[in-house]
Amino acid sequence: MKYVDDFRNPEQARKLVEQIRRRATQRWVLMDVCGGQTHSLMRYGIEAALADCVELIHGPGCPVCVTPSDAIDAAQYLALQPGVILASFGDMLRVPGSQQTLMNIRARGGEVRFVYSPIDAIELAKQNPNSHVVFFAVGFETTAPATALAILHAKKLGLENFSVLASHVRVLPAMEALLQDSECRIQAFLAAGHVCTVTGYQQYEQLIQRFQIPIVIAGFEPLDLLQAIWEAVGMLESELPSIVNCYARSVRPAGNQQAQATVDEVYEIADQAWRGFGVIPHGGLKIRQQYRHFDASKRFKFEQVMPLASSMGHDICMSAEVMSGRIKPPQCPYFGVQCTTEHPLGAPMVSSEGACAAYMLYHLRGTSIS
Amino acid sequence: MADDDRRTEFVLPYSSACPAAVDQSNCIQLAHGEGGRLMRQLLKERIAPTLQAAINEDAARISAMKGDWAVTTDSFVVSPLFFPGGNIGSLAVYGTVNDLSVAGADPIAITLSLIIEEGLSFQLLDEVLSSVARTANECGVRVVAGDTKVVPRGAVDKLFITTTGVGQYRPASHLQCQQIQSGDLLLISGPIGQHGMAVLAAREKLHMTPEPISDCGNLRIVCATLHNQLGEDLRAMRDATRGGVSAVLQEWSEASGTTMQLYENQLPVTAETRGMCELLGLDPLYVANEGTFVAAVAPSVFEKALEVMREFSISSRACAIGKVIDKISSPVVIERMLGTLHPIDDPAGAPLPRIC
Known part of the structure; x- marks a missing residue:
């Protein structure tokens, strides 16, 4: 466990906290983009330890949270079609669409299975030749390569009974959209380490040029995050915004080019609806025309079966405010009252990467919120 | 309906040969x-x-017990x-x-x-x-x-x-989790989460090296000895099965009106269990055990309790993991890396396989 323990050394962590405190002459506002980072910051008490010198606001980097309810409704519709098995990641099963969750659909007899990877969905298709398996693919640049590989694999196998309902999102356009917001308070980004492992970070240069904002690529362990915050505060204090890679053990400037090529083969960049944000230009990926045979949105004809009247409460969920950093989860009037991890009103409370779930899990009620 | 159609409805599979015998001798029918x-035959022979x-009879006879x-x-x-x-x-x-x-x-x-x-x-x-x-x-x-x-x-x-x-x-004192009080210490008999991870690895064929092994084991002797030696300074014991250590402590908190405080750096977890939990994003506190128990003891006897537990191989790695404090906003809390307290919630129905 050396590679975990080395990055969780309490003594080193305390030292870094002190160094950040000494470095900051004012309280800076940093956004941690990825939900995994939000959870680490909360779990290890970093947010609380730095409360007097850094405000951490939690970004939209939770794939489950930003998946629009239309996509979830479409998945539910497919799950109820005779002969269809809908496969997805465990978290997606509990996220409300406009009316209900995939878990409810399963309880009503819909064929919904949870899988750990899109390759498992291919196995499912091989084992069930008389059913059609739809893999409901969500996620950022980190999961898109695996879905693309699954499609290429299915093509190679000549699988007729497999397709993908894709709702993949791209993180850079979302960061851009946040910065363009007139109420934006973000002064520096902690960029998502795993996304950068795939995409590299050369693409961030234009964001720095345009918005004069420091970007630090951060990992997920406490010392990774503290190191990244220290760098970000340094750039803010010196007013010299640039990009610093604090996750060099995983991230290279050009990223994983093989993964990028695989994604590029199967997908093209497209405008994409994000829950809580609306349509973000170039904010997602869609399956290319030559792979339409594996595109569930082309293979199936969708009828309007889900009326938009809501019983799930997603219309009162303040996920947009939470995911853009305008409020902290405990500032939502429903947090911990009507909205809990058992009875979530919205995606950020459901997902294992959601900001509301992070506060529910790690923030001791009655203590202060930074 | 045409005659031809009607006829096809009544065609039976037909073969002049006897059907091949199905060998059912090696399985339950x-x-x-x-x-x-x-x-x-099944009852008598197996x-x-x-x-x-x-x-012979429909009910077993057990000699009358005292107490x-x-x-x-x-x-x-x-x-x-x-x-x-x-x-x-x-x-x-x-x-x-x-x-x-x-x-x-x-x-x-x-x-x-x-x-x-x-x-x-x-x-x-x-x-x-x-x-x-x-x-x-x-x-x-x-x-x-x-x-x-x-x-x-x-x-x-x-x-x-x-x-x-x-x-x-046993004639020794009544063990009751209502007796747990602020100041008591929480002990664990050994590393946590092994059973759940062993079953999960086997079920999902995860091929971990080294392979996690279930802690399945007999707690009879260690529990009896501990009980007899500590008397009423032993407040309660509970095997941390489904829901793991977290579930036990949630129940104890509710029953006794106190808060259970754990120290993350004192929780015993084997490298195999930790590795798997890290990979799968699970917390060993929520993972099932089958031969590991939590004990709440009066602070004056905690060293003696650990001594007794460590005499038995099933609990040779026993240690203290926390203490009971006056009730605060969460029933169970944990002190993590930077010294801050975090709540330990009841897990919300994780999609895990059946583990017991």
Whole structure:
């Protein structure tokens, strides 16, 4: 466990906290983009330890949270079609669409299975030749390569009974959209380490040029995050915004080019609806025309079966405010009252990467919120 | 409907040869549960001799016990049936014996009810039954009664077992989690989360190296010794099965009106369990154990308690993991890396496999 323990050394962590405190002459506002980072910051008490010198606001980097309810409704519709098995990641099963969750659909007899990877969905298709398996693919640049590989694999196998309902999102356009917001308070980004492992970070240069904002690529362990915050505060204090890679053990400037090529083969960049944000230009990926045979949105004809009247409460969920950093989860009037991890009103409370779930899990009620 | 069509409706598969005999001699058939000759054969030739049980009467006779009886019941639906460190048979016996032991009772006898899926191989059944017999012998309990049902394919997953355990409360003090008070210390008998990870790795064929091994084991002797030595300074014991250590502490907090505070850096977790939990994003505090228990003791006796526990191999790695404090906003809290307190919530129905 050396590679975990080395990055969780309490003594080193305390030292870094002190160094950040000494470095900051004012309280800076940093956004941690990825939900995994939000959870680490909360779990290890970093947010609380730095409360007097850094405000951490939690970004939209939770794939489950930003998946629009239309996509979830479409998945539910497919799950109820005779002969269809809908496969997805465990978290997606509990996220409300406009009316209900995939878990409810399963309880009503819909064929919904949870899988750990899109390759498992291919196995499912091989084992069930008389059913059609739809893999409901969500996620950022980190999961898109695996879905693309699954499609290429299915093509190679000549699988007729497999397709993908894709709702993949791209993180850079979302960061851009946040910065363009007139109420934006973000002064520096902690960029998502795993996304950068795939995409590299050369693409961030234009964001720095345009918005004069420091970007630090951060990992997920406490010392990774503290190191990244220290760098970000340094750039803010010196007013010299640039990009610093604090996750060099995983991230290279050009990223994983093989993964990028695989994604590029199967997908093209497209405008994409994000829950809580609306349509973000170039904010997602869609399956290319030559792979339409594996595109569930082309293979199936969708009828309007889900009326938009809501019983799930997603219309009162303040996920947009939470995911853009305008409020902290405990500032939502429903947090911990009507909205809990058992009875979530919205995606950020459901997902294992959601900001509301992070506060529910790690923030001791009655203590202060930074 | 045309004549031709009608005729096709009544065509039966036809062959002049006799159908090939299906070899059903090596697996359970529905008839094994239907009360006839096959069922008597199953009981007489396999179940009774393996368990050294008599099958003459409809009820077992147990000599009258003095004092209070302890009765517990449990069902076992683990998948897969065999996993590193145990199987559904040993699990059923240990689980029942441990429930009686941590409650402050000496186990005496158990019953065993089998629900078998048609088609289960005799070899598997024999292995499970032998394991039940071996484990019962090790734990000093007799299997005094039982039942066997066979259900069609798909109605259960291979084999489900239900047990009832009977024991006699020890004359030492009553163990009750309501007695837990602020200032008491929380001890654990060994590394946590091993059973859940062993079953998960086996079920999902994760091929971990080294492989996590279940902590399935007999808590009877260590619990009795601890109870007899500490008397009323031992407030409560609980085996941390489903829901893990977290679930036990949530219940204790509710029963005693206190908060349970843990120290993350004192929780014993093996490298195998930690590695798997890291990979899968699980917290070992929520993962099931089958031979590990939590004890709440008065602060004055915690060193003695640890000494006693460490004398037995099943609890040789016992240690203190936290303390009981006055009630605050969360029932269970943990002090993590930077010294801040974080709540430990009841887990919200994680999509995990059946583990017991």
